[in-house]
Amino acid sequence: MxxxxxxxxxxxxxxxxxxSAQAAVTVIGGGLAQACSQAAIGGENDIKFQDLCTQALETEFMNARDRAGTYVNRGVLKLRRQAYPDARKDFDKAVRIKPDMGEAYVNRGATFIGQRDYAASLTDINRGLELGVDxxxxxxxxxxxxxxxxxxxxxxxxxxxxxxxxxxxxxxxxxxxxxxxxxxx
Incomplete structure (x- = not known):
């Protein structure tokens, strides 16, 4: 066509x-958060990797960037399974923790694409581009x-x-x- x-x-x-395309966030330093990051970057979509991210968020000490990045990465894993409302909640948390993380906005925009709310998607993607993304x-x-x-x-x-x-x-x-x-x- x-x-x-x-x-x-x-x-x-x-x-x-x-x-849609998802943009994961690199988390460095070892542990579960880094494993979560590698799963998101590597294109995984098995729920066991999402659980790994949850464990990291519940048990590991992280700075604000890594915590927000782990929410983004867990959201990316949810997004791949088309769990749009759940993924959006993770991107919302990332934005609250680190409002200058462009990937959180771009990925939240992807959840809106998945639900055919294109106007909301444009707002978030444009914001992510303004902030800069990897x-x-x-x-x-x-x-x-x-x-x-x-x-x-x-x-x-x-x-x-x-x-x-x-x-x-x-x-x-x-x-x-x-x-x-x-x-x-």
Missing amino acids: FRTVAVAGLAAMGLAAAG EPAKAYYNRALAHEGMDDVKSAYYDYQKAVEINPEWTAPREQLTRFSVSRR
């Missing part, structure tokens, strides 16, 4: 198949999904392009761009 940038119209099947290509990819969900095809196209520009090796945004055809008017 091709998308023409100048013409709006959501390809719901393409958007649903795309899936993997901005994922934020632009998610923002493209939100724009597409709101039938703003032109903005979606440009955000997929930006994601490719930032991370040319990542195939997901390139695959999404194959659905578009650009015409000049």
